[in-house]
Amino acid sequence: MNHLSTEETTGLHPWSEGGHIDAAGLESWVQGRLAGQRQQIDRLLAVEGQKTLENTLRPYDDAVATLSAAGSLASLLDSVYPDKAVRDKARELTQTVAEAATALSLNQEVYRALVAMDMSGADPATAHYVSQTLLNYRLAGVDKDEATRALLRQLSDQATEISLTFAKNVQENINRVEVRDSSELDGLPEDYIRNHPADANGVITLTTDYPDMQPLMTFAGSADLRLRMFRAYNTRAYPANRPLLLDLLALRQQIASILGFASWADLATANQMMGSAANMKKFIAGLEQASRAGATREYEMVLAFARKQEPGLAALKSSDRGYWYEQYRREAFDFDSQSVRPYFPYEAVEKGILETAARLFHVSFQRNPGAGVWHPQVSAWDVYDRGRLCGRFYLDMHPREGKDKWFSAAPLIPGIEGRQLPEAALICNFPGGRTDDRTDGRPHDPGLMQYSDVVTFFHEFGHLMHAILGGHQQWAGVSGIATEGDFVEVPSQMLEEFFHDAKLLASFARHYQTGEPIPEALVERMNRASAFGRADGVRTQLFYTSYSLDVHNRPAEEVDPDAMLEQGYKRMLPYEWVDGNRMYASFTHLIGYTSNYYTYMFDKVIALDFFGQFDRAHLLEGPTAMRYRQAVLEPGGSKPGTQLIEDFLGREQKMDAFAQWVGEEFAGSSNDQ
Numbered sequence: 029m030n031h032l033s034t035e036e037t038t039g040l041h042p043w044s045e046g047g048h049i050d051a052a053g054l055e056s057w058v059q060g061r062l063a064g065q066r067q068q069i070d071r072l073l074a075v076e077g078q079k080t081l082e083n084t085l086r087p088y089d090d091a092v093a094t095l096s097a098a099g100s101l102a103s104l105l106d107s108v109y110p111d112k113a114v115r116d117k118a119r120e121l122t123q124t125v126a127e128a129a130t131a132l133s134l135n136q137e138v139y140r141a142l143v144a145m146d147m148s149g150a151d152p153a154t155a156h157y158v159s160q161t162l163l164n165y166r167l168a169g170v171d172k173d174e175a176t177r178a179l180l181r182q183l184s185d186q187a188t189e190i191s192l193t194f195a196k197n198v199q200e201n202i203n204r205v206e207v208r209d210s211s212e213l214d215g216l217p218e219d220y221i222r223n224h225p226a227d228a229n230g231v232i233t234l235t236t237d238y239p240d241m242q243p244l245m246t247f248a249g250s251a252d253l254r255l256r257m258f259r260a261y262n263t264r265a266y267p268a269n270r271p272l273l274l275d276l277l278a279l280r281q282q283i284a285s286i287l288g289f290a291s292w293a294d295l296a297t298a299n300q301m302m303g304s305a306a307n308m309k310k311f312i313a314g315l316e317q318a319s320r321a322g323a324t325r326e327y328e329m330v331l332a333f334a335r336k337q338e339p340g341l342a343a344l345k346s347s348d349r350g351y352w353y354e355q356y357r358r359e360a361f362d363f364d365s366q367s368v369r370p371y372f373p374y375e376a377v378e379k380g381i382l383e384t385a386a387r388l389f390h391v392s393f394q395r396n397p398g399a400g401v402w403h404p405q406v407s408a409w410d411v412y413d414r415g416r417l418c419g420r421f422y423l424d425m426h427p428r429e430g431k432d433k434w435f436s437a438a439p440l441i442p443g444i445e446g447r448q449l450p451e452a453a454l455i456c457n458f459p460g461g462r463t464d465d466r467t468d469g470r471p472h473d474p475g476l477m478q479y480s481d482v483v484t485f486f487h488e489f490g491h492l493m494h495a496i497l498g499g500h501q502q503w504a505g506v507s508g509i510a511t512e513g514d515f516v517e518v519p520s521q522m523l524e525e526f527f528h529d530a531k532l533l534a535s536f537a538r539h540y541q542t543g544e545p546i547p548e549a550l551v552e553r554m555n556r557a558s559a560f561g562r563a564d565g566v567r568t569q570l571f572y573t574s575y576s577l578d579v580h581n582r583p584a585e586e587v588d589p590d591a592m593l594e595q596g597y598k599r600m601l602p603y604e605w606v607d608g609n610r611m612y613a614s615f616t617h618l619i620g621y622t623s624n625y626y627t628y629m630f631d632k633v634i635a636l637d638f639f640g641q642f643d644r645a646h647l648l649e650g651p652t653a654m655r656y657r658q659a660v661l662e663p664g665g666s667k668p669g670t671q672l673i674e675d676f677l678g679r680e681q682k683m684d685a686f687a688q689w690v691g692e693e694f695a696g697s698s699n700d701q
């Protein structure tokens with residue numbers, strides 16, 4: 029056995045072996061890390077004579093590793109810890125660590141030391157790391173005079189504080205929808221209805237948490253209930269986050285102008301594959317044109333179908349999309365998405381995705397019950413590569429009060445080969461996971477997932493594998509998910525495609541009552557049905573993409589988040605706008621991805637090109653998966669994204685696979701309405 033020994037793990041995590049932590053303990057852990065980071069920087073600055081990789085880049089990278097782990101772990105606890113006092117402390121410390129990182133990014137002495145290094149013996153990965161680091165120093169404003177740098181620090185610290193508050197508001201604000209007439213739940217799955225009993229007054233309360241919201245928007249026959257849920261969901265953290273967003277945009281704009289950029293979007297793309305806001309606009313315009321006719325056709329088909337059921341229906345509202353698409357798919361493709369839910373109980377899906385990833389990437393996973401976790405719902409897993417321990421991940425997969433509401437993969441500890449192993453976590457909100465402490469005789473909730481949930485699981489697991497398998501670099505600064513930001517969604521979206529393989533699904537998707545594997549014919553119908561709506565899906569992504577760009581690509585005082593949301597929606601989507609939609613108030617991608625939501629579509633194109641290299645008949649066998657692991661995942665951020673693409677494809681990336689993917693959707697619906 030090759031478990032991490034206690035000594036090796038002590039100090040790496042802020043929690044005790046049992047996973048427990050209190051606010052004071054967390055404070056002292058983070059302060060200890062920050063003190064360590066200051067020592068590392070002092071060591072770097074004390075070097076006299078020739079600066080070398082060993083005496084300068086090494087302590088710099090150690091400081092980066094320390095800040096990265098301290099910031100990620102504080103941020104994780106802010107997102108997931110059950111005790112609010114610890115979450116609040118964690119958020120305060122996330123701010124403290126971010127301030128230290130900003131200070132380092134504007135430290136002229138450190139910058140000069142890095143510039144002065146003798147690079148003659150540097151290998152390509154090291155040369156890439158140093159050139160990216162120096163570019164990021166210049167983009168941060170390290171060349172500016174002292175007063176300007178002090179101002180930049182202040183603006184950046186303020187932006188961090190607003191960002192953390194914005195995220196907290198989304199995390200802690202659950203809206204509720206009341207149902208007084210239980211017939212409004214008609215159409216929803218039986219287990220959903222069973223899991224939401226009425227209270228003593230006959231009122232059923234549904235929350236905006238994902239496992240409540242998503243099935244309702246897909247299956248509830250009541251248009252009024254769907255509209256109420258849509259409004260509740262899209263007004264989370266409103267009005268609190270509206271002024272915060274405006275302040276944040278103003279701060280970002282001010283930072284960009286000081287640094288000589290026309291807009292934040294130009295600054296935020298300067299070190300990305302995209303390069304500029306103008307390129308992003310071109311990219312959006314290209315996809316807009318390519319998806320327009322298909323999306324119009326889809327909408328007309330679904331509307332015509334809906335009108336047959338409800339004569340006189342004028343238009344489909346935003347809140348109707350999920351429901352009518354589901355109804356249409358039942359008719360046109362003979363596919364009812366409720367029919368696959370029983371094959372996707374949470375536990376079996378988790379096991380199946382782990383097994384799939386293990387086979388695909390030639391690794392094995394062992395649950396480690398001795399590792400400290402922050403909540404009983406969380407499991408810790410050790411990853412072995414050919415018998416050698418190579419990292420750890422944590423699965424925190426179900427909603428809880430006060431926990432982050434979205435789905436994400438969080439790198440926690442950057443791996444440094446021979447020195448520390450990479451760690452990462454998934455933070456999700458899937459159905460299931462409730463402890464069965466009921467005494468009322470109602471059955472245990474098996475956590476039946478919609479197929480879109482399973483796709484999301486594959487997606488997040490793709491990030492996780494990138495973090496772990498890419499986490500064996502000589503430098504922490506290029507370890508794991510450290511590519512350009514706009515390459516990050518490639519490994520995740522590539523893994524999504526594996527969901528569509530019938531043989532693979534049958535290996536784990538078994539009916540939770542009968543144990544029967546999911547039938548191949550059902551998977552084929554699911555694939556044909558889910559392909560319908562791709563153009564519409566592209567335009568939904570373009571709506572988010574353009575909104576993220578538009579609010580970051582003009583003077584902040586010209587931003588009206590409501591008007592721009594409505595105009596942007598109407599430009600991209602055919603559904604009737606629902607008044608009172610304040611989606612921006614809970615759109616946390618505006619915090620993390622800022623202007624760069626385009627990453628998803630940009631990387632979808634690359635991911636589909638990558639997936640095209642696999643042998644569809646034998647997805648898990650053959651040499652392609654290992655080649656992918658070695659060419660794309662293992663290098664982490666040690667090469668530019670364009671290089672990773674060429675290394676795997678043996679050529680430049682092409683649009684063909686994406687165009688085919690969008691075009692495929694009508695292939696199965698020749699008998700359409």
Ligand SMILES: [Zn+2]
Nearest residue numbers: 487491517520
């Ligand atoms: Zn992702």
